[in-house]
Amino acid sequence: MAEDEGVDEKRRDFLLTVTGTVGVAGIAAACWPFISSMNPTLDVQTQSNTEVDLSGVAAGATRTVAWRGKPVFVVHRTPQQIAAMAQSAGGKDPAPDQARVQEPQWLVVVGICTHLGCVPNKTEEGWLCPCHGSVFDNSGRVLQGPAPRNLEVPPYHFAATDKIVIG
Amino acid sequence: MAQRLIAWIDQRFPLTSFIKRELTDYLTPRNLSYWWNFGFLAGFLLMLQIISGVFLAMHYKPDVNLAFDSVQHIMREVNYGWLIRYLHSTGASAFFVVVYIHMARTLYYGSYRAPRELMWWSGQVLLILLMASAFMGYLLPWGQMSYWGAQVITSLFGATPLIGDEIVLWLRGDFVVGDATLNRFFALHYLVPFFIVGMVIIHLVALHHVKSSNPSGINLADKDNIPFHPYFTAKDLFGLGVFLIIFCGFVFFAPEFFIEAANNIPANPLQTPPHIVPEWYFLPFYTILRAIPDTLGGVVAMGLSILIFAAMPFLDRSRIPGGARFRPFYRAMFYIFMVDVAVLAYVGSQPPGGLTFKIGVAATVIYFAAFLTLPFLSRWEERWLRARGLPPALQALLDSETEPKPRREAR
Numbered sequence: 001m002a003e004d005e006g007v008d009e010k011r012r013d014f015l016l017t018v019t020g021t022v023g024v025a026g027i028a029a030a031c032w033p034f035i036s037s038m039n040p041t042l043d044v045q046t047q048s049n050t051e052v053d054l055s056g057v058a059a060g061a062t063r064t065v066a067w068r069g070k071p072v073f074v075v076h077r078t079p080q081q082i083a084a085m086a087q088s089a090g091g092k093d094p095a096p097d098q099a100r101v102q103e104p105q106w107l108v109v110v111g112i113c114t115h116l117g118c119v120p121n122k123t124e125e126g127w128l129c130p131c132h133g134s135v136f137d138n139s140g141r142v143l144q145g146p147a148p149r150n151l152e153v154p155p156y157h158f159a160a161t162d163k164i165v166i167g
Numbered sequence: 168m169a170q171r172l173i174a175w176i177d178q179r180f181p182l183t184s185f186i187k188r189e190l191t192d193y194l195t196p197r198n199l200s201y202w203w204n205f206g207f208l209a210g211f212l213l214m215l216q217i218i219s220g221v222f223l224a225m226h227y228k229p230d231v232n233l234a235f236d237s238v239q240h241i242m243r244e245v246n247y248g249w250l251i252r253y254l255h256s257t258g259a260s261a262f263f264v265v266v267y268i269h270m271a272r273t274l275y276y277g278s279y280r281a282p283r284e285l286m287w288w289s290g291q292v293l294l295i296l297l298m299a300s301a302f303m304g305y306l307l308p309w310g311q312m313s314y315w316g317a318q319v320i321t322s323l324f325g326a327t328p329l330i331g332d333e334i335v336l337w338l339r340g341d342f343v344v345g346d347a348t349l350n351r352f353f354a355l356h357y358l359v360p361f362f363i364v365g366m367v368i369i370h371l372v373a374l375h376h377v378k379s380s381n382p383s384g385i386n387l388a389d390k391d392n393i394p395f396h397p398y399f400t401a402k403d404l405f406g407l408g409v410f411l412i413i414f415c416g417f418v419f420f421a422p423e424f425f426i427e428a429a430n431n432i433p434a435n436p437l438q439t440p441p442h443i444v445p446e447w448y449f450l451p452f453y454t455i456l457r458a459i460p461d462t463l464g465g466v467v468a469m470g471l472s473i474l475i476f477a478a479m480p481f482l483d484r485s486r487i488p489g490g491a492r493f494r495p496f497y498r499a500m501f502y503i504f505m506v507d508v509a510v511l512a513y514v515g516s517q518p519p520g521g522l523t524f525k526i527g528v529a530a531t532v533i534y535f536a537a538f539l540t541l542p543f544l545s546r547w548e549e550r551w552l553r554a555r556g557l558p559p560a561l562q563a564l565l566d567s568e569t570e571p572k573p574r575r576e577a578r
Contacts, residue, residue: 035337038337038338038340038347038351039336039337039340040336040340040341040342040347041340041347044340044341044342044345044347064437066436066437068342068343069341069342069343069345069436070342070343070436071436071437111437112343115322115462116318116319116322116323116325116462117318117319117321117322117325117343118315118318118319118439118443119437119438119439120439121439121441129439130439130440130441130442130443130518131315131319131439131443131519132457132519133518133519133520145519146457146460146461146462146465148461148462
């Protein structure tokens with residue numbers, strides 16, 4: 001009873017708030033290493049480059065290579081396909097064909113549907129995703145279906161006329 | 168000697184009183200039908216899945232290079248490995264059959280209504296935990312369907328605004344579903360059942376506090392309640408026997424019935440199978456995902472289609488007890504909803520395209536419309552039933568429920 005009289009309520013509230021805040025922050029900080037441990041490990045992050053030898057890929061053919069575990073389509077396009085793609089602006093996500101290739105006969109795109117991550121299957125006109133029916137043209141641009149964006153163009157450069165390095 | 172031992176324990180732990188209170192003296196409505204059997208069956212399946220899963224884990228290897236072969240090793244070389252694996256894989260499907268019937272019973276008889284909202288919501292959490300566990304367990308055989316199912320479902324989180332890509336990377340621990348993903352799914356698949364057990368205990372504590380609902384929808388007089396043991400232990404065990412006849416039929420004669428053929432091909436990250444489908448128990452929700460052309464919209468609709476069940480105690484505004492049994496319009500709606508879910512499941516099993524897509528969209532609209540029209544329909548139906556005249560006893564019950572309230576407030 002006598003103790004209650006001398007209580008500074010504001011001081012007590014302040015101490016309670018500060019203790020609570022520091023406690024919660026401490027718990028959050030202690031969680032961080034565990035959450036972070038689920039991110040890609042260093043050895044996964046270092047698998048960054050993939051070399052592709054283009055000499056064996058005939059016109060009209062596609063080679064699928066793995067880059068960071070993802071499939072990458074390397075397409076040797078025919079002159080007809082190049083001409084058709086140069087005329088089209090794409091569909092839902094318009095982009096000129098020239099901006100998506102370094103050499104018009106070589107199209108390099110990540111073979112993962114931008115909708116939910118399936119690998120599209122090659123067709124005459126481009127690709128068809130088997131999961132939810134997205135259609136892509138021979139420039140990897142989405143024409144119809146649920147995919148929101150065009151197939152991603154990975155960073156790559158020509159190390160020689162018939163060799164590219166992805167990554 | 169036994170009596171002295173029990174007396175010794177009772178002094179230190181409430182053993183006898185617990186059994187008395189929760190089993191031999193636990194009052195249960197005597198009119199429970201076999202639809203009330205499915206909660207017990209779900210509990211049985213939880214035990215079966217945990218036990219068979221522990222024994223499978225003794226032989227399984229969560230490594231991308233070893234996982235597929237270790238499942239084949241279980242099938243061919245481990246003593247009775249085929250049996251344990253088929254019990255576990257069939258058990259997963261049976262678990263969803265039983266839980267979906269359990270939920271349908273709750274919807275039909277209106278058991279989600281006061282005072283059983285927390286039972287319904289804890290059940291909702293159990294369903295989500297079960298789905299998470301089933302989804303992660305399905306990756307472990309590392310077949311083509313396993314792989315691409317996990318690839319698609321983890322991609323769903325990429326629809327999160329702003330940080331979608333980072334979340335997907337964090338979930339997988341790799342740029343695609345890979346070794347890190349397989350390992351963590353195995354760890355979590357082993358962990359989630361413990362959460363389920365904990366939630367089941369909460370579910371049961373709530374049940375024993377509010378007691379079982381029953382087909383009449385009203386609280387029975389004392390003389391119409393009978394002890395759980397031996398009456399309902401016997402009834403539940405008989406139901407279990409019938410269930411096991413069907414279950415063992417699948418385990419021994421059609422164990423591959425619930426397994427997609429494509430899952431017998433080892434996972435290949437560079438090639439999606441021509442037609443991928445989720446496990447049958449996810450098909451209705453998968454259709455709702457596909458029915459919305461926008462990724463984020465589809466993910467939100469799919470999430471809502473599961474979570475919206477939680478709103479049932481608020482959406483159903485009728486006070487007529489007994490659920491669909493005494494409510495003709497709610498009953499019609501219940502059956503339409505069941506057919507609609509079956510249509511959604513069928514559409515989900517078909518390749519994407521043309522007519523099935525349109526049917527899927529229509530069925531999705533009906534799915535949500537059923538929930539959203541319920542508040543108006545249930546109100547209107549109650550007025551309609553009252554206007555036609557309720558049985559005198561029911562009328563008296565409803566009056567007694569409504570009248571004391573204002574009086575209590577006035578006091």
